[in-house]
Amino acid sequence: MLLNEPHPLESRVLTRRYVYPQKDAIGIDQYVSQQGYDGIRKALEMTPEAIIDEVKKSSLRGRGGAGFPTGMKWSFVDRKSPKPKYIVVNADEGEPGTCKDRVIMEHEPHRLIEGCLIAGRSINSNRGWIYIRGEYRKYIDIMDRAIADAYARGFLGDNVLGSGWTFHLSTHTGAGSYECGEESALLESLEGKRGNPRLKPPFPATSGAFQCPTIVNNVETYSAVPDIILNGGDWYAGLGTPRNGGTRLVCLSGHLNRPGVYEVPLGMNMLTIINEIGGGVWKGRKLKAVIPGGSSSPILRAEECDIPADYDSLAKAGSMLGSGATVVLDETADIVKVLSRLMAFYAHESCGWCIPCREGTAWLKKILARLDEGVGTKNDIDMVDQLATSMFGRTFCALGDAAAMPAMSYVRKFRDEFEAKLNSTQVFVPAPQTQPLVVL
Amino acid sequence: MTFSPELEARFARLIENYPPGRQKGALIPMLLYAQDEIGSVTPELLAEVAKRLHVKQVEIEEVLGYYTMLTREPRGKHHIQVCTNVSCMLTGGEELYAHACKKLGIGNRQKTADGQFSLEEVECIGACSWAPAMLVNYDFHFNMTPEKLDSLIDSLRKMQ
Ligand SMILES: Cc1cc2nc3c(=O)[nH]c(=O)nc-3n(C[C@H](O)[C@H](O)[C@H](O)COP(=O)(O)O)c2cc1C
Ligand code: FES
Numbered sequence: 001m002l003l004n005e006p007h008p009l010e011s012r013v014l015t016r017r018y019v020y021p022q023k024d025a026i027g028i029d030q031y032v033s034q035q036g037y038d039g040i041r042k043a044l045e046m047t048p049e050a051i052i053d054e055v056k057k058s059s060l061r062g063r064g065g066a067g068f069p070t071g072m073k074w075s076f077v078d079r080k081s082p083k084p085k086y087i088v089v090n091a092d093e094g095e096p097g098t099c100k101d102r103v104i105m106e107h108e109p110h111r112l113i114e115g116c117l118i119a120g121r122s123i124n125s126n127r128g129w130i131y132i133r134g135e136y137r138k139y140i141d142i143m144d145r146a147i148a149d150a151y152a153r154g155f156l157g158d159n160v161l162g163s164g165w166t167f168h169l170s171t172h173t174g175a176g177s178y179e180c181g182e183e184s185a186l187l188e189s190l191e192g193k194r195g196n197p198r199l200k201p202p203f204p205a206t207s208g209a210f211q212c213p214t215i216v217n218n219v220e221t222y223s224a225v226p227d228i229i230l231n232g233g234d235w236y237a238g239l240g241t242p243r244n245g246g247t248r249l250v251c252l253s254g255h256l257n258r259p260g261v262y263e264v265p266l267g268m269n270m271l272t273i274i275n276e277i278g279g280g281v282w283k284g285r286k287l288k289a290v291i292p293g294g295s296s297s298p299i300l301r302a303e304e305c306d307i308p309a310d311y312d313s314l315a316k317a318g319s320m321l322g323s324g325a326t327v328v329l330d331e332t333a334d335i336v337k338v339l340s341r342l343m344a345f346y347a348h349e350s351c352g353w354c355i356p357c358r359e360g361t362a363w364l365k366k367i368l369a370r371l372d373e374g375v376g377t378k379n380d381i382d383m384v385d386q387l388a389t390s391m392f393g394r395t396f397c398a399l400g401d402a403a404a405m406p407a408m409s410y411v412r413k414f415r416d417e418f419e420a421k422l423n424s425t426q427v428f429v430p431a432p433q434t435q436p437l438v439v440l
Numbered sequence: 441m442t443f444s445p446e447l448e449a450r451f452a453r454l455i456e457n458y459p460p461g462r463q464k465g466a467l468i469p470m471l472l473y474a475q476d477e478i479g480s481v482t483p484e485l486l487a488e489v490a491k492r493l494h495v496k497q498v499e500i501e502e503v504l505g506y507y508t509m510l511t512r513e514p515r516g517k518h519h520i521q522v523c524t525n526v527s528c529m530l531t532g533g534e535e536l537y538a539h540a541c542k543k544l545g546i547g548n549r550q551k552t553a554d555g556q557f558s559l560e561e562v563e564c565i566g567a568c569s570w571a572p573a574m575l576v577n578y579d580f581h582f583n584m585t586p587e588k589l590d591s592l593i594d595s596l597r598k599m600q
Contacts, residue, residue, distance in 0.1 A: 004569075084459065093566045094563075094564065094566070095564070096525045096526045096527065096563070096564035096568065097526060097527055097564070097568050098564075098566065098568065099566045099567055099568045099569050099570070101566075102566055127459075129457070133566070134472055134507075134509045135509070135521075135565050135566070135575060135578070136566070137578040138578060138579075138580075168457075170453075170457040172457070172465075172468075172469060173468070173469045173472055173473075174468070174507075175468050175471070175472045175507035175508075175509040175510050176507045176508035176509035176510070177506065177507055177508065178563065178564075189468060190465055191462065191464060191465050192464035192465050192466065192467030192468060192493075192495070192499075192503070193464075193499075193502070193503065194502055194503055194506040195506065195507075210458075210459050210462050210465075251568060251569050252569060253527035253530075253531075253568040253569045253571055254526075254527055254530045254531070254571075255530060255531075259568075259569045259570070259571070260569045260570075261569055291526070295525075295526055295564075325568065327526055327527055327530070327568070329530065333530065337529075338526060338529070338530075341524070341525065341526060341529055342525075342526060345525055345526075345563055345564075348563065349563065351506075
């Protein structure tokens with residue numbers, strides 16, 4: 001399976017039952033024999049308020065991108081509402097650099113199910129969906145099997161563990177769209193529509209799936225909850241730094257000796273993560289830059305990386321922890337090319353719903369292709385910055401920001417590289433136009 | 441239109457998963473699972489799904505254009521999807537993709553004349569720590585090299 005050989009500096013909480021190498025997902029018998037589903041047993045004895053308080057105390061923050069405090073999000077749901085209340089798991093995992101949710105689903109599907117149960121209990125919900133990106137068919141099958149086992153053993157169904165409480169859970173496959181990771185677009189997709197975002201407010205806590213109160217969280221966020229209930233919020237908070245509780249999965253990729261997914265406490269120094277756990281920059285080269293939280297996060301120069309990797313410290317450094325994806329660039333990396341590739345990505349994935357994003361990403365893609373091919377002008381560099389600045393905060397959903405943030409930070413921090421490419425002698429040869437024989 | 445008993449059973453379960461009257465929620469999963477069985481979203485499939493979910497055909501057309509995994513044209517038996525997004529690009533994804541084009545003699549979203557292979561340059565497939573990565577249908581292949589790609593394609597050819 002996917003996990004790397006464990007590193008001594010890791011703190012294994014979420015991944016503590018994983019063995020290396022592990023062949024199959026942890027089955028229900030093994031899970032139950034190792035404290036599995038004890039969290040929901042305990043939660044069933046607690047009031048919803050007490051569950052949410054424990055999650056608040058843990059200072060668990062969303063692992064999907066925005067880092068919103070999870071307990072607070074859950075408390076926004078009106079538990080007394082006559083409408084049904086829903087649990088939605090965001091397993092769309094589309095942010096470039098991110099590859100952790102699959103590790104959780106592949107190794108220990110029951111942990112996610114238990115997290116959903118506890119969340120469901122805390123808002124009086126009777127139904128949940130796990131929205132998994134379509135390419136992850138293998139993990140959808142693993143989750144389906146685990147869900148069937150959980151039903152058979154009475155952890156899911158009309159009478160969860162004899163408590164009289166009903167909770168149903170199923171998977172829902174996506175079909176190829178980054179935008180469907182944005183929570184309101186995901187809910188549209190869940191309803192069988194195009195993944196266009198919704199106007200907020202109302203937030204999903206008020207009007208979410210099928211216009212009912214809903215909580216949407218990332219796979220890793222839900223998966224952290226069983227241990228919080230078992231061992232207490234204070235214990236979990238103590239694993240990290242103030243306001244940034246617990247451990248997280250970091251997805252190391254790029255120019256590294258030991259790329260992989262590892263579990264580290266929040267607040268571990270970024271350079272320790274890269275140099276110790278990730279084995280340092282490959283080929284004996286020097287570090288140039290780090291993308292600390294997925295492709296949408298502003299880039300950090302090597303000298304800015306000596307900071308604790310948690311939500312607040314990265315925000316202070318002008319970037320974000322995002323989805324926990326850390327992409328490492330060595331001294332030979334071509335910053336202009338990286339940004340050009342990213343803008344092509346955002347232009348492709350923009351859903352077209354709002355004009356600033358649809359037009360903005362398309363133009364950023366074109367201008368950056370020009371700069372990358374060596375036919376751009378100085379004016380183009382300024383235009384990237386201006387365009388991104390005027391897009392930022394003015395799009396319907398955060399996809400526009402996700403494109404603007406890297407654009408602004410790359411041109412500001414590595415302007416010399418953009419300028420160097422202007423003077424390159426490279427002659428522009430347009431890519432041959434291949435007319436598709438068959439348009440798929 | 442008839443489907444395999446497994447797919448029928450899946451459809452029956454799927455529709456149960458959504459609130460009463462909101463069975464349209466099953467639309468995208470149904471289209472994708474059905475496409476996997478019959479190869480593409482054909483006009484007959486479209487009509488059948490519209491009937492079963494009580495939606496208008498145009499509602500399905502809207503969705504078809506949006507999701508990249510749904511297709512009206514059958515793909516090759518082995519649909520090769522090479523990621524060239526950032527983590528893969530940094531570790532040789534673009535070279536891998538160019539190599540795949542050369543090896544198969546086709547370009548992006550094309551398929552070979554014998555219908556065995558189709559190729560697509562895709563965005564991040566969530567395998568960044570094991571980059572460069574690619575998919576053949578739903579099977580992931582990690583830490584790819586042009587040599588590994590050659591032997592993979594050769595072995596798929598032999599499978600015919
Ligand atoms: C364009 C875009 C794509 C996103 N993709 C994902 C994703 O793939 N997975 C995810 O968990 N969150 C994603 N998010 C964040 C979600 O909107 C949402 O904040 C998150 O699921 C909330 O869960 P959390 O609080 O547990 O992080 C995305 C956001 C945007 C704007
Ligand atoms: S960038 Fe290629 S799999 Fe994520």
